[in-house]
Amino acid sequence: MDISASVLTYFLIPAVKAVVVVILVATAAGVLTYIERRTLAFLQVRKGPNRVGPEGILQFVADVVKLLTKEDVVPAKAQHFIHFLAPVLVMVPGLAVFAVLPWGPEFTMRIPGLGKITTAWYATDLNVSLLLLLAITTVGIYGIILGGWASNSKYALIGGLRSAAQLISYEVPMGFAVVSAILMARSLSLVEIVEAQRTHHMWFILPGLVSFFLYFVSGVAETNRIPFDLPEAESELVAGFHTEYSGFRWAIFFLTEYANMITISAVATALFFGGWLRPFPNVAALAFLDVIPGVLWYVLKVSCFLFVYIWFRGTFPRYRFDQLMALGWKTLIPISLTNLVLVALAALGGFRGLRILGIVLWGAAIGAFLIVTRLRAAKPPAAKTAPASVRARAAEA
Amino acid sequence: MSETVGTAGSVPETRDTMLGLREMELNFGPQHPSTHGVLRIVLKVDGERIVSARPDIGYLHRGTEKLFETETYPMVIPHTDRLDYVAAATNNHAYCLTVEKLLGLEIPKRAQYIRIVLDEMQRISSHLLWLATAAIDLGAITPFFYTFREREVILDLFEDYCGARLTLNCMRVGGLQEDLTPGWLEKLRAFTEDLGSKIDEYEDLLTENRIWKMRTVGVGILTTERCIAWGVTGPPLRAAGLAWDVRRALPYECYPELDFEIPTGKNADTYDRYLVRIAELRQSRRILLQCCDWLAANPTGEIRGKVPRVIKPPAGDAYASVESPKGELGFYLVSNGGNKPYRLRVRPPSFINLQALPEMARGHMVSDLVAIIGTIDIVLGEVDR
Secondary structure (H helix, E strand, O other): OOHHHHHHHHHHHHHHHHHHHHHHHHHHHHHHHHHHHHHHHHHOOOOOOOOOOHHHOOHHHHHHHHHHOOOOOOOOOOOHHHHHHHHHHHHHHHHHHHHOOOOOOEEEEEEOOOEEEEEEOOOOOOOOHHHHHHHHHHHHHHHHHHHHHHOOOHHHHHHHHHHHHHHHHHHHHHHHHHHHHHHHHOOOOHHHHHHHHHHOOOOOOOOOHHHHHHHHHHHHHHOOOOOOOHHHOHHHHOOHHHOOOOHHHHHHHHHHHHHHHHHHHHHHHHHHOOOOOOOOOOOHHHHHHHHOOHHHHHHHHHHHHHHHHHHHHHHOOOOOHHHHHHHHHHHHHHHHHHHHHHHHHHHHOHHHHHHHHHHHHHHHHHHHHHHHHHHHHHOOOOOOOOHHHHHHHHHHO | OOOOOOOOOOOOOOOOOHHHOOOEEEEEOOOOOOOOOOOEEEEEEEOOEEEEEEEEOOOOOOOHHHHHOOOOHHHHHHHHHOOOOOOHHHHHHHHHHHHHHHHOOOOOHHHHHHHHHHHHHHHHHHHHHHHHHHHHHOOOOHHHHHHHHHHHHHHHHHHHHHOOOOOOOOEEOOEEOOOOOOOHHHHHHHHHHHHHHHHHHHHHHHOOOHHHHHHHOOOOOOOHHHHHHHOOOOHHHHHOOOOOOHHHHOOOOOHHHOOOOOOOOOOOOHHHHHHHHHHHHHHHHHHHHHHHHHHHHOOOOOOEOOOOOOOOOOOEEEEEEEEEOOEEEEEEEEEOOOOOOOEEEEEOHHHHHHOOHHHHHOOOEHHHHHHHHHHHOOOHHHHHO
16 A cells, blocks of 8 residues: 555545534534424424525524624633533534444445545444443533533533433443443444344344333433433523523534434434344345435434434423432333343344344333233223313213 | 522521531522513522522512502503403403492393303413413423414404403403404304314323323422412312312302303322313313303393493492402402592412412422422412502
């Protein structure tokens, strides 16, 4: 390999990729805010932003411009340096994790003047990319805590404290859920985990039903979204840890939250939904699905999760702080530990063991669902705690 | 934000704080997303647990009761609109009832029915607004838009009837100013018949929602005894199990002729207050349907009794009350025989219900305070007057 080739492989291509990733992520987070507003509007019988650009698609651009040019107010008694540092601490990890997200397989393209280049739809493939991912995302918590503390506001402080407790609690079940995926794939590399789902002839959602559920619930908590949005609970803490932030620093908190949503969805896709693989990657009869390139499959799956995020926001009330802690420590962690043991035992049996575990889990889940719906249908329409509305309804009927 | 902190033990009801640390004083309001106006609550919190909560009111004080004394009797009515500004009709009604009581006026039947229609529409719109804000306080943002969809129809109907959407000024001493506009009753009936399924929609979102129940069941309990001790009326009292409703207990207009029930709860908590209000929406709907039937069967009639040109009630005093959406709304009128009230005192349910807040909030978390304020259902215009 001559020098120009190594420059190309080790410097030029990664640099281009890094720039592209950062730009794409920032744009995607912006677009996501627009999509969320439109989707919520759809759920809530209203129109949502529809004035700037066609169907309001440029609304987020207008918002960013507005925030960039807005006065940046810092409270008089705030710790100025830390107040400045906090958004940076939140944003950098939020963007850095995108380096290891595997959006698509390797591919070869021909660039005029450079010849054939083999590269991939991800910035890098570390052999410990999952560890890196968990480590980096955790750093973001410091930004939130410090931002809450440095603001010299009690609301922000409570928001920061809530967020510290919440993120630490939910990091644990999330970690266990990720470990179960590692056990199934026997690798820490996201790319290899995706590839393992091809060699195992199944997406890991099959044996990893519980793991996925744990991962996604913890993920919603990690991103401070409803029903776990306590650190920024508007009706209680005004705006939580970013109460005293305005202008573009606030925008950084805001956009990073959306970037984190994308990260959580993307990792869930890679770990449990076969990444860029089409459904049933080994069934030849479905080969026509390969018309859709892997990247699109990935984006499609991530979009589904993002929709679920927005759907949650349109549906759920917010947990209370102690209930949130109880859910994390008393429910999710025991389940995740049990699940980890089950997955580990099944993984000992290799491909066959995982498949049996998957069939058992899905059978149990579908059975439980049928029983619960049957019981619901058998029960009278209103619950026993509702004497008032029962009588009122009965009288009306 | 003040830097003062109370030491542990300075408040009688305090527990030992963790590590002997001091409690934090937290200013909740007056500019806060969930105090529903300009209510300030000074909280002493141990971590997130409330040691004491002290409501600080008066930010919206306009001296309304003094103002009443400078206005002639008909001129008082628009001022009553601004007490509980999301339920103007019931305010008008309570005031008119009081003056009529002192004058000894007979109200024509048709006017009575139209007044009840306006009252019950107002109750529905007020309860819808309450549901919207109470849900949004607990993080459920969607019910807001659903309830406002229906509230909008009611406000449009008000606009059709009297030209105003909020500050209705729709009743007069002795009856009403205007009869119903043509076609109004049909629009009202269409809306009312549709409302049942809409209420089902709100219930689908909340009633059996696990998080909603976790947030509301057992929160902010105020037993019947404590309700009576504080003078709390309205949905909080009925949620505690006492079927006290002015429409039945101290009947006015032709409510005795109408068939409806008084929903009650039994656990006296936030969830029961929610259920009671939802059930009241359904009951108001029942009343509206019956009124529509009567008004359709009796399409014409007097709408104003024999009122003298200048209203000068004889010297004396009178108290009359109605069941407003928030509770018992009463006016106490003292007349010296002149054309202006000598003194007009309001019994505002929001103010009296709000008094129980410290007791309800003690020992709960800050998040619960929001839920409790939400289901007391206060309007600061009425609290401060």
